[in-house]
Amino acid sequence: MKKKIFALLMAAAMSLGLLSGCGTADSGVMDQANANAVSGGNSDLPVVTWKMGSTWGAGNVHFTVDQRFSEILSQLTGGRFTVTNYADGELCSASQLFDYVSQGTIECGGDWGGYWSGKDTAFELLSTIMDDFTALDYYTWIYEAGGMECYKEMYGQYNMEYFPLVTNPSESGIRSVKPITSIEDMQHMKIRLGGVMAGKAAQKLGINITTVAASELYESLQRGVIDGGEFSGPKADDSLKLQEVAPYWCAPAWYQSAGVNGVMVNLDAWNKLPEEYQVAFETAARLCCGEQLSRYIYNDMTVTNQMIDEQGITVTHLSDEDMELIRQTCLETYQEECEINPNFKMVYDSMQAYRATADNYRDWTGDYGFGFNREA
Structure with a gap:
């Protein structure tokens, strides 16, 4: 054998x-x-x-x-x-x-x-x-x-x-019918966001999350049922042609890294x-x-180029202050779930133990570990 x-x-x-x-x-x-x-x-x-x-x-x-x-x-x-x-x-x-x-x-x-x-x-x-x-x-x-x-x-x-x-x-980020440049912008929109934990974090941030099936995402954006939403990475988003009805793209995807x-x-x-x-x-x-x-x-690289260079998609970003608030809110959301669900804590602790192992290596490799963009 x-x-x-x-x-x-x-x-x-x-x-x-x-x-x-x-x-x-x-x-x-x-x-x-x-x-x-x-x-x-x-x-x-x-x-x-x-x-x-x-x-x-x-x-x-x-x-x-x-x-x-x-x-x-x-x-x-x-x-x-x-x-x-x-x-x-x-x-x-x-x-x-x-x-x-x-x-x-x-x-x-x-x-x-x-x-x-x-x-x-x-x-x-x-x-x-x-x-x-x-x-x-x-x-x-x-x-x-x-x-x-x-x-x-x-x-x-x-x-x-x-x-x-x-x-x-x-994931790509939140695709929307109007630009998103702040948490406050999202607080005045109806957004489709997947994941229970992401929903809890969004609620803490004052963001109104709406449930929409992936198969209905295109039509929901087109008809104004929602103002923005996420599905997956650029290639997967392209398979649903979301860029046709959502010309703005707020990155990065903090809710699913x-x-x-x-x-x-x-x-x-x-x-x-x-x-x-x-x-x-x-x-x-x-x-x-x-x-x-x-x-x-x-x-995802090739589709990103097509969306930005050929299809007129506009990419927006949140401020460093907003991203730091999101980071702390995500950590708080996970800590709360660890306190009530032993299985969640078991998995999360394993993931964070890996992160601790990676810290020194990730630190000294810097740009050469996970890549960087050259200045123009």
Whole structure:
């Protein structure tokens, strides 16, 4: 068994270059010889077909990550273990997905943990954070500093395994029909803002938060139901064409400095898999996560240029004083939640322990750690 697993991992590593495409249906396809090598050429392994629901609609950039993961898994197992992807609403609604997977109605689901904050606010930290982590921080914390154990603990309480599929860069910011240059501006607007913690922080700041489904965001901005709102990063926002109805863009996205999407797996279904398939599943998720980190960052860069240089979007910013008030409000909001929810405190403490480890390194690397812009 150990030899088979070792062969699987070695073949996966050698195939990494082939797998790192653009996420399209024909990108990074392994040849059949490679696929057979990964699965150890073991025809005794069963043919397994799973269903994977999603919180994301068809055509959404996040849904393509679910699809890419399934593609990699099939490649790693020579097509013997396949996962069929279903967009939001095709098997169940996004709000039903957690229970569908937990109860075993379907085997797995592509999610964003913030949707499950009603069950436990700790899930929100596993998918988004205010004024804190970057995408690289999430990636490093998950794989090197105890983050994965937090996912296992929280989803395990609901009969599920969990594997991140992408660590998202910062969201765009608030897209609006009129410019936002201060907290006071936002206090006189109706704004769509995702996340329970962000909503609590906004309330402390006197900002009126309105609930609008992502699928209704474009129309709500167009019709004046809301004055501003957020969805995700620039590439994802472009998939909804929000720039067509919201010509102003207030950055940075203090309410979600980074995020995580992943796949939750019914534990009973997981335990029935051969060990080789469990390793392949975990390997596919890890490969997908690394690939999508660079893909998301680069796509957001290119779309940002298009929006500013070609589509006439105006970017605004808050003052340093307003940003400092937001920072302190976010910290206060998290501290209050830690006092009432032990699970939230468990995750938050792990994240802050990582930050403490990173402090000296982040300090001395300065501009060369997380990048800088050259003066014109």
